[in-house]
Amino acid sequence: MLDSHHEMKRMKRSPVALACAALLCSSAVLAKEVPTSIDDVAQPGGTLPGNPEIAFVQVATGFLDPVNVANAGDGSGRIFVVERAGRIQIVGADGTVNDEPFLDLTSINPLGSDVQTGFVEQGLYSVAFHPNFADNGHFYVHYASLPFNGDGMIVRFTVDPESPDVVDADRANGTAKVIMRIEQPWYNHNGGQIEFGPDGMLYIGSGDGGWEGDPYEAGQDLSTLLAKILRIDVDTEDDRVPYTIPADNPFADASSERLMSLFGITEEQFSKIKTRSRPEIWSYGVRNPYEFSFDQKTGDMFIADVGQNHWEEVIFEKAGNGGMNYGWPRMEASFCHPMTGDPAESDCAVVGTLPVAQYPHTEPYPGAPEDASGGCSIQGFGVVNYGGMEGVYMVGDWCSGRVFGVGHDGERWQLQDMMQTTMQFTAGGYDEDGMVMVVNANNFYLADQGPDTNPPGALWRIMSAGDVPEGAVVADSVQ
């Protein structure tokens, strides 16, 4: 951490050197570098290449607290909408919603639901389909377990080929394989997203465990799975083994037992011995990575890391670039945490890698003038590579209903304010054509009346405004 801080300071002091380095590199190489200076972190007011305009085109409605969306990648065209209570609904390619859910975790346990939904941040978080789902029928869910008092359960189920649209209670119980249980000390900040990367590994967004301020200091603690992006290999030869550690995980061998050598070892070699680190860790220092997405064209990863009192942030990670420290709880977006006043007047060391974009809450720092356009909780949708856009990560805010696009214009990162909607966004995903799908719900803290009694939400497809089909229902918005 200290090293990276010194590195940053040095770079900040040498703009000429940086510019020379830029000239020496091709623009393709330079593109999409993560900012090394706070000045280069994109903020609202930017413009994406081509100044794109988008629309939310309605696909289906009537979902109860929808909180995620995915496709099976099996050519069926089905879209799977995750409902917080513990159900997964199938939307056909024509937009019709099946009567019977694909999976219903509220009914697999005769003693009651298997899903804890007592707090609005709890429930069934996400579903991910195995890259070879069409052949092996494996899919994975992540949810807050009621029997395990809210612990995050990652479980594999296997579809019966005779019943591709319904995994009933018997089938679910008969095929369930628990991959991982993440202990959750408090009911909030549970992360949620699980997704297979382009490398076939399962990535898991794990929150800091909750309360506020990261009481466990989990973000910087390599001995806990909390506040991390995890990466595991679920294709184990022995099915009794829940998962294995990919050999190229950054801490794959850091805690392995070994003989001790004291002499003839470099400091860099010593620094890689971390006897308490968890080998599942891919990156660390995230607060609540409830949503992340892979750019389906490049394999790069974007993380929508939910912030605390003042800032929301978008993290960018080049494909395969593990081992990064994203700063929490030393940093909140690109500012030091805890914020005690105007960050422009504070002098503190940057810890870890900066986000590429950030937007403020109503109060950007304690005592700041109120800005009614502020947000409170970033929800990532997916990376748009169509409609004139390339590599644009779309995000929306759970509280403000605003939509932002994050992209790189060849020189720097841009955060473009796409539109103000009326909606309360919860998550996004892709359809089989790589188009970005979004769900909105009507749940919140005190207003939450339970996942099955809140007013229903809907499923949307992000399209270029110019490509909206005639007759489509488009979400209300103002630019």
Add this chain to the structure above:
Amino acid sequence: MSKFLYLLPICTMLVVPVVQAAGAAESANQEASPEPAASQYLHALTNKPLDMNMRPDQTLTSAVLEFHETGENPYSGDAERIAAGKKLYAKQCQACHLKDGKGRIGPDLTDDAWTRERTDTEKGRFEVVYGGGAGAMQAFGLRMDQDEILQVLAFIETFRQ
């Protein structure tokens, strides 16, 4: 507040190609009138007419009917209704606007600065509570009867006194 003022002219000419076959008729393609009829309630963000029948089973009390007529809240200053409104506020509003109305996720309700154009009137405040604004400021007309919203508004009024 100032952040949104520039949106207002755009709101009135919203490009919303909503042409859904059936149910969208209630709001589709309706131009917002610059001077809506007294009885017409509009969405605080989009200026589109609100569905005034979101909870079909509710009773439209005499207070609600009077409010529709006059735009004045009959429960204003009514201690009993204010107390009831306070309970509803604690359940539905307090998480964002805080117990003292000073706001956190939602805006400050204790001063005369309003985020939306029309919320400086009781009718406008009814519109934003009933039909929602944006994001977490949902359509609370789905969660509360109109009479209850008048109770909440009567309580919120006490923040400004």
